[in-house]
Amino acid sequence: MITVIVKLKLTLLRNGLRRSTWRTVALIIGMAYGLILVVGAWIGLVALRSAPGWLTADLTTVGFALLTVGWLMMSLLVFGSDETVDPARFALLPVPAKRLQPGLLLAGLLGTPGIATTLIALGTVAAWARGPLMIMAAVITVPIGVATCFLIARTATAAFSQALSSRRFRDFAAVAMALFGATIGLAINAITRATSDFSLAALRSLLERVSTALGWTPFGWAWSIPGELARGAVLVAVIKLVLAIALLAALWLGWRYFLTRSLTSPLESGGGSRRVAAGSGIDRLLPANAAGAIAGRSLRYWRRDPRYLAQISGICIAPLIIIVTQLISQDGGNKPLIAFAPVLISLLLGSVVTTDISYDGSALWTHISTGVRGAADRSGRAIASAVVLGPIVVIMTVAASIFSGTPQLLPQVLALVIGLGLIGLGVGCWAGSVWQVPVPPPGANPFQRGNSGGFANLASTGASIGLTAAIGLPTIGLVIASYWIGWLGYLAIGIGLISGLIALRVGIARGGARLDRTWPEVLARVSAQG
Template identity: 30%
Template sequence: MAAYVLRLRAALLFGALRGDRAHVIRMSIGIAMLVAATVVTCWGLLSLRTAPIEVVLAVTVLGGSAVTLGFALAPLVVGATDPLDPRRFTAFGLPSGRLATILALAGLVSVPIMVLTALAVCLVLVWSAHGVAWPIGVIGAILAILTCALLARVCMALTSLFLRDRRSRELSGVFALAILVVVVPVGVFFASLEWRGTVPTQLSEAVAALSLTPLGAAIAFPARIGQGASSAWGSVVISLATVVVLAAAWGWLVQRVLTTTERPVSVRERGGLGWFAVAPGTPGGGVAARSLIYWFRDRRYLVNIIVVPITAALAMVPLLVVGVPMSIVALVPVPIAALFFGWLPHNDLAYDSTAIWMHVASGVKGVSDRVGRLVPILLIAVPVLAVAIPLAVLVHGRWAMLPAMVGVCAALFLSGLGLSSISSVVSPYAVARPGDSPFQQPQRAGSASALAQGLVLVGAIVLSAPAFWWAWLALTVDVDAAITALWVGAGIGLGALVIGVVIGSVAFRRSGARLMEFAEST
């Protein structure tokens, strides 16, 4: 049976080269590009044979950790159908343990694993050139390959269990944003390092941490042994434990999918639901899905989103004109953007117009409404701030200020969301109706609009004052205060957000009639 599955797997690989002429040409070009990239990467790895062991460790651990993470994330982002899905072999009646072993072996016959094997061979040669016994290098390479292969199997099984009926371009977009949040700040950090012939201290600390994680342990321990580091055996234990845990998880998942009846999914039922197909089937999930559709399609929301970075950038102009150093000015726009991102939902209910009746009539709980409406701005603001904060600190030139910037932005953004959760229920004011120009604002009686806007902005700044104070101390007196600014800012922001959501939820539950009256009269 194992030989049959392996032959089937090989046939599937060669079958990718069959088809019409255009398909064959595309596949041939893709294979040629992959072979070229593999050759270049192998050449780069082999050039490390004459590099210092510290440089070899940094490059291999960071690169290996990224590759391992890629094997885990690829099934989630791509969402391709798994040809080795255990459900496809149900008719053979094999025991789950035996089937799991066969499929795990068949998973080693794939193009990514072949490329990884070629790179692993080069790593063994590099380690041998630095005095590491070749059996140790081979063991490390085998553990790294098994980790990646089993991780891909496990993640594909999890995807088929939990995400198959919710796969959509919206969900893939969420995963892509999550990757962006991680990759860009890390790339900016690496670009800012000064090598000067040696591995920077910050990078050495990151490599040491990754060496003791499942992502980098298998790659790290041969080089650690070559260094004579005491932590090498910790990496050995972690890498072995990782393979054992992944193998056990794979066996359990195979048994689970073989004994779980999959709910049939109708294309007609799910087609075109967009964010509603991604969000959980709860009142809060429904509110979040509807809000996401509005935020990404309604030009009134889009204009508000576009204005935020423009406003933040314009704040730099007067400071530069009066002669403030660029290293200081670079720290200004991002907190302003965080403040306005938190401020944007302060009148969110008014943008619903008469559609608010759906929430009131269906008896949606206040907390579901409040939390659901915050999802769009979180999906927009978090990636933007995650990219902008490292860039600002890079221009500033002192990476020790990064925690302080994160603390200040977290305090401003989360405090603004908490106050906005109250303001949009307690003090909504008239806005442009759906379909109208976002620049065509209605006449407003009284000062309710100015008061609501001002209170949210000023309130967020006042609540964030302790984080500002510790960040200022980190900038001017003691850089160690940056860590205090981080924890103070995060604590204040989270506290304000939770309290704001609770108060807004109570107000929403008690204000249904008033909100309907407001919607009908504006």
């Protein structure tokens, strides 16, 4: 079964790369970044071989514990789980989860993150090549640590995907994700304050405390074993080895439980079958035309689809982290930074509209078959995104202005929020017609990413932000100049509004015209996603 699943993984990956140029580009970029990380990590780990034992112990524990945390967080917030071999696809076969697990584990590690993590982890053997006992400890650590990285990410995404099928939990998750992002910001701010009086002794003390703390968490149990042996704490090393093996067993059983759930009750079968009343309140507020109908349908998706919930959370976390970390700073924080934090949401609006059409999947054919024009499609999706994210931006802008105590900066902030927001919508309307990034299929695991979809999303987001900022340079320039000539801030609002409306109109027109010419190709691409 292991060989069959691995061959299936490689075959699906190869076929997916043949169908999509973007997936090939994303894979090449991912492999390039992975190679750079592996080479850099190996240089550092080999250099640690000649470093003092305490330094090697602390750095490897902290570094690899954070790597494990990174697997968990990147799986939940960015990349998702690489479901090229989706367990739900085995639901109709008489294969229990117990038999699938080893093959899915090996297949999951064959991606760029898994290979890079394994190669980097092998570098610990070089770092601890200081005797037979230390080499043996490092060799034992590598498979336990790598397996923990994979299983903790896979179990978490499986658990969240099951929980997100509940509407109540989705509402709770949006708040929880934002709070978690703020918590990360608090931790970063605390570390920054602790190192403000930089000195070698203070840095060594901080590194030791962080290493000790992380070494006693599930993220650092396995990675800290060689360090404990280097310090002569054999009993502590044995205790951590037992804890690491117990954690691995618990994650393995937890993953099996969720695999069994996906095999017997796949998420795709959980689609809602409730009747939706026609002519709801939101429909009466929207234009009575094709664009309004598309906007109403998109708004229903925003409310019910867990994939959109994850997107909103990801967009809101970044400015929240900035605001919270600056507010809790002992010196009161950077007031202008707090005031301008909501601009990040406007910068990301383009990526939201860009990926919107990809979420339709094969159901896009019902849209195309009605003969709707591309411009109406672009307008409707832009309206829906503005209705959902517009109030969030307004509330966060007002709150940031109040908490920062800088009402004099409100004109400049509004100029960027309005101007870049409208430009972002226009960029997204055009970009969404040019490329369609890999996304989980409707109703599936909201954290699923197949065939390097995470890298394609990152590339798409980066391109959208860059193009939005480039078009918004006149507004940005006026905002900067307003620090010396105050009235330019009010002029920037007008320039931002005008340039934003022009960009939105051009984006809708050109994006719509391109869709009119390429609807069959777009349908083929979005149908092949996931």
